[in-house]
Amino acid sequence: MNTIYQDLTFEEFLKRQGVTKATIQLLEEEEIADKVTLGALSEDDINGLGLKVGQKAILRSLTTKAKSRLPDARNSVIPPPIREVNGTGEVDLQCYCLEKDGKGKVVAEITTKHTNEINPIKTRILILVDTSGSMGIKTGRRRRYSKLYRIKGFAKNMVTSLDDGDFAGLVTFGENADVLLPMTEITHESRDRLKSKLDTLDKSFLSTKTNLSAGLSKALEVFRDASSGKRDLLHYRNAIIVFSDGEVNAGTQEPSKLVHEVREKIRQLSFGLDESLNQWASISTVVLGKSASEIMFCLSKFCSSDAFYTIDMDVDNSNTETDLFLPVLMRKAAVAWNVSVYIESVNGAVLINEDCSQDNKVRTHGQSSRGPKTAKAYFYYDIPAASTRHIGIGVDLEEAFEEEVLKVKVEYSGFSGERKTIIRTITKSDILTEGRVQGGKAITEHYKNDARMLSEEVLGKAAKAALDGNSGGSADAMREGQSELQKLMNRYGDMADKQETAQTEIFDYAKSLMSNFECLLQKVNTPKDEDTDEQIEAESSWLKIKAVSSAISREAPGLAETVSDSNILCPLPDVRKVSSTPMRTEMEKVYKEKGIRESLFFDFDGAIDELKKSIKKDED
Incomplete structure (x- = not known):
């Protein structure tokens, strides 16, 4: 924009550009109060203002000019080089070997157990909410609250618990998708304003349609409009949490097709990131009710590393908002993300497909569908602190002609954003003798x-x-x-x-x-x-x-209470300290509800500081 306008107020600047008083007032109501916010408006945002054609054209030209001054997003950040680490990073890799009937079995343990303190990473979380008619029906034995009311309570709690510098957004979907809350930075000043905006959620227009594909497309566009380049995709843990209570009846309804569309759109919006990084957003799903939803299950399975979440809203539960916080907890507790695991058999050894883990598996490129299998690939969107994940590998050693038979490589992004890798090589001797060495x-x-x-x-x-x-x-x-x-x-x-x-x-x-x-x-x-x-x-x-x-x-x-004995089968992260007070408060509620001791997050350093202050006060 011309330098002659630099000393003008935002309102004066708009008037000079031909923007009418009515349009300026509308922009103020929508909290578009500066050139940066104006420049970030998308075409959908402009269309959503309901302006006349001439006014839309003026705003469109202003946003185009504003965006033309931004640095080239595709070149704004170059991912750092990969550095090999062995036992010194957020993730460690152990391999447990056994032999049976001339075949090798290996369990690769990807662990963050040694990283049991959480310094929450910056996150951008978008809540995607179904606003079909059934979401407005009051549930529970006493029929006091609707599902939308419960989601509103969760969303407001989330805004309270997120750290300053995190971002939150909310999109609703019925027949169409609408942005109730664009991606907004969490600050001390913005929290009350965001909660006030969220108060309108259960007053949304209820639709007869459930167009999940429209909702997901709009949600990803919200991320796009809030991102200027690769840095925003790598610097933040980006996540969508979908809440719905029924089957999709509009838009793309075939599960595998929707998964493909969503993953492809995420890839297209990655500003040219390579294969190991271009799935920059995870999608967790929560089914609120009793209706089977294959499409929600498939999204959870292929677009996240979380469990498939379900909760029966007809069962009275005063802790619903606490339950729903779990996917947020898993994002904030992450210490490694974009975790790729590549397994390759070498020197005549062949992978045995039926003995290899199937969950979290992704397609390997460049391998023929015919002939012996020599490679498998797995992908985790993120892994929280103080946790373990396991991959089983079966390998046929009959044709192996060298000692080295298997390579396992784990590549991930850690706190610094640096890409790190761990490599383990498995030999025939490891498989034949290691089980006895590793014992029980x-x-x-x-x-x-x-x-x-x-x-x-x-x-x-x-x-x-x-x-x-x-x-x-x-x-x-x-x-x-x-x-x-x-x-x-x-x-x-x-x-x-x-x-x-x-x-x-x-x-x-x-x-x-x-x-x-x-x-x-x-x-x-x-x-x-x-x-x-x-x-x-x-x-x-x-x-x-x-x-x-x-x-x-x-x-x-x-x-x-989805899983009994969850502390054995699918435990919460075994963390010992959380540096963020708001996040620790919400995490304590989740852990307490699952019967885990309240002292889990005892802040020893903080207690010592308080004790010192108390002693000093007594001395004074």
């Missing part, structure tokens, strides 16, 4: 990995049968699964002979799995009377089974 630990980790894979397979069959209305078939699948889990426990228990600690850990894990299978059996076998809606019950069973299965297979905590 190797046996235990292999048992748990096999049990997770078996549970995922069994519960997948049970969920399908339940959704088909075949509750008997669902129950049979789970009973057969219990029998197989018992055999698996006995086999590994025998391998851990005279290793009491390992046997106890195997037994406890098996007992926890059996307990969850029993709960699910009770769910599908609940007696039905003539008033029971069998379709609703079938979908409710599917939801429950899928939620339990994903939490166990992903080792990621679920909402509320």
